[in-house]
Amino acid sequence: MLEARDITVRFGGVIAVNSVSLTVGDGEVLGLIGPNGSGKSTFINAMTGLVPATGKLTVGDRPVPLGRAGAIAASGVLRTFQTPQVHDxxxxxxxxxxxxxxxxxxxxxxxxxxxxxxxxxxxxxxxxxxxxxxxxxxxxxxxxxxxxxxxxxxxxxxxxxxxxxKPGTLLLDEPAAGLNHVETTNLVKLLHEWRGRGGPALLVVEHKIDFLEELCHRLVVLELGRVIATGEPAAVWADPKVANAYLGVVAEDPSVQNSLGKVADNA
Structure with missing residues (x-):
């Protein structure tokens, strides 16, 4: 449904997103994770035309120009934001x-x-x-x-x-942020129900590990704007590079996965 290739975002001399590539397949739920400041929201902002970026973006078999919010929406890709955008x-x-x-x-x-x-x-x-x-x-x-x-x-x-x-692909930027446990559980149920109705493919940026594991088929991990790991959730949590990104130490002990979950849940 959506393919991003070599997406790069520069703010002056700072490279916030460094040649990131990923694909969201038809009906897939892909999680995009990483420590604070790793470039997750900036990547979504780049794809939806909110910040200048270079690279290539394809939806279906049609290229979509970067830097034009109307173009990505017209291609059937919609998004939500970290803070709900509603008109009071x-x-x-x-x-x-x-x-x-x-x-x-x-x-x-x-x-x-x-x-x-x-x-x-x-x-x-x-x-x-x-x-x-x-x-x-x-x-x-x-x-x-x-x-x-x-x-x-x-x-x-x-x-x-x-x-x-009725998007074909939906980008969710920290949809569970600020929600309590009951609200988060209900959101998971709602997204499952939507997908059961033939809903969109999802690209989800989130810190809550339980939320991601309930929804995602695959995870992509960013650190300092680069992809450091990708794969099924269990394999990603066990990757020492991911533990190092979150905890600042390389650890192969299985207990690191529990610590990683606590750190990410409170990030």
């Missing part, structure tokens, strides 16, 4: 509708001559937005302003917006 003054329904832009039937002529078609299209958008709120458990808050939601609910509202957008 808009209702929950209106927040989701922002993820359903439809520029057809949007002219003065259409308003005069094709009003019925315009209303049918608008009713369809509203139905899709309400379905997304129902999916994340916020249907009862559809007409409430987003500003009254709890932090966990704001996370779900952002997820509803991308759910309504």
């Amino acid at each position: 003054d808009l209702t929950c329904l209106e927040n989701v509708l922002l993820g359903l832009p439809d520029r057809r039937l949007r002219s003065i002529g259409v308003a005069w001559l094709r009003r019925r078609a315009l209303m049918r299209a608008e009713h369809g958008r509203w139905a899709e937005a309400l379905d997304a709120l129902e999916f994340v458990g916020l249907a009862d808050s559809a007409q409430s302003p987003a500003g009254v939601l709890s932090y966990g609910e704001r996370r779900r509202l952002e997820l509803a917006r991308v759910y309504a957008g």
Whole structure:
């Protein structure tokens, strides 16, 4: 679904992401992990056009230019952010509708001559937005302003917006950050249910080890902007280079895996 090759991001003389390549397959859940400052969020920002970058990005069999947020979204790749991006003054329904832009039937002529078609299209958008709120458990808050939601609910509202957008690939930047254990467990269930409905391939940046192990088929590990390990979760946790990246020591004892989990969970 998505292939990134030699993605590099420079901020002045600092190389934040250094020739990183990865592939997210059709229906796959890929975890992108690493210590704080390893370049995970910067990598996602590069792919979604928020920071200048070099390299190549392909979605399906179509190249997507870097540096253009509209281009990656048009290719069917959507994202969430470390801090939920919602508009407090808009209702929950209106927040989701922002993820359903439809520029057809949007002219003065259409308003005069094709009003019925315009209303049918608008009713369809509203139905899709309400379905997304129902999916994340916020249907009862559809007409409430987003500003009254709890932090966990704001996370779900952002997820509803991308759910309504029907992405082929979804980039999740620390989706469980700030959530308690129950909220994190419910998020895992929600993502599993979405995938069971034929949902998108996922690229997940996260620190919570249990969350990653519940979801991910493979992991890619970054350290100082470079890939240092990739593979199935069990193999990655056992890699001494990964232990060294998180703990600052090379350790092959199995107990390191438990320590690594605690460090990453609290990072």
